[in-house]
Amino acid sequence: xxxxxxxxxxxxxxxGKKLTVTCSQNMNHEYMSxxxxxxxxxxxxxxxxxxxxxxxxxxxPEGYKVSRKEKRNFPLILESPSPxxxxxxxxxxxxxxxxxxxxxxxxxxxxxx
Amino acid sequence: AQxxxxxxxxxxxxxxxxxxxxxxxxxxxxxxxxxYVQSPGQGLQLLLKYFSGDTLVQGIKGFEAEFKRSQSSFxxxxxxxxWSDAAEYFCAVSRGNxxxxxxxxxxxxxxxxx
Numbered sequence: 001x002x003x004x005x006x007x008x009x010x011x012x013x014x015x016g017k018k019l020t021v022t023c024s025q026n027m028n029h030e031y032m033s034x035x036x037x038x039x040x041x042x043x044x045x046x047x048x049x050x051x052x053x054x055x056x057x058x059x060x061p062e063g064y065k066v067s068r069k070e071k072r073n074f075p076l077i078l079e080s081p082s083p084x085x086x087x088x089x090x091x092x093x094x095x096x097x098x099x100x101x102x103x104x105x106x107x108x109x110x111x112x113x
Numbered sequence: 114a115q116x117x118x119x120x121x122x123x124x125x126x127x128x129x130x131x132x133x134x135x136x137x138x139x140x141x142x143x144x145x146x147x148x149y150v151q152s153p154g155q156g157l158q159l160l161l162k163y164f165s166g167d168t169l170v171q172g173i174k175g176f177e178a179e180f181k182r183s184q185s186s187f188x189x190x191x192x193x194x195x196w197s198d199a200a201e202y203f204c205a206v207s208r209g210n211x212x213x214x215x216x217x218x219x220x221x222x223x224x225x226x227x
Contacts, residue, residue: 004156042218043205059214090157100147
């Protein structure tokens with residue numbers, strides 16, 4: 001089944017403890033992106049990647065890192081999480097950036113205490 | 114700056130009734146336009162998209178949307194709502210040259226009465 005898989009689905013962590021949210025797609029998509037969803041704000045782009053080793057910042061990149069060493073994987077790294085990063089995170093992929101027919105993962109609900 | 118407005122935070126309709134969800138965008142040129150649906154605990158699923166051409170766009174699950182340039186709108190419609198349509202709906206726009214970034218509206222939550 002074609003899909004974007006995120007792990008974990010739920011995570012509670014403490015301030016300052018580094019964490020990684022994994023994202024993997026099995027559709028050979030070139031384009032991948034991370035969004036965060038907050039009540040009243042909709043979804044905002046954190047980072048995106050047009051292909052392997054090509055990443056760039058979205059609208060809210062502060063406090064996050066990403067890497068794209070393989071086409072299928074696009075992990076989101078929080079080096080020192082803070083409570084304002086408590087949010088619902090979505091990974092998305094698309095065949096190419098021009099396509100915009102994103103396939104979204106099921107989301108990761110992160111709570112930082 | 115680009116923006117997307119979904120004026121209705123929450124809408125309730127009766128099963129079998131027609132539905133229209135509103136979306137207005139602020140943009141200097143014709144953007145790419147999208148509607149996504151998010152069921153509880155799930156990711157977003159693309160319902161339909163408009164890039165150019167015919168301003169009435171057909172999507173999945175019986176949804177359609179109409180692009181009206183003069184009103185800067187891209188409203189989503191369905192002639193007869195089913196209980197399974199209860200979800201949150203997001204309108205999104207893109208300019209096509211910003212690294213694939215979508216600008217999302219705040220969402221409209223749809224409830225369906227039996």
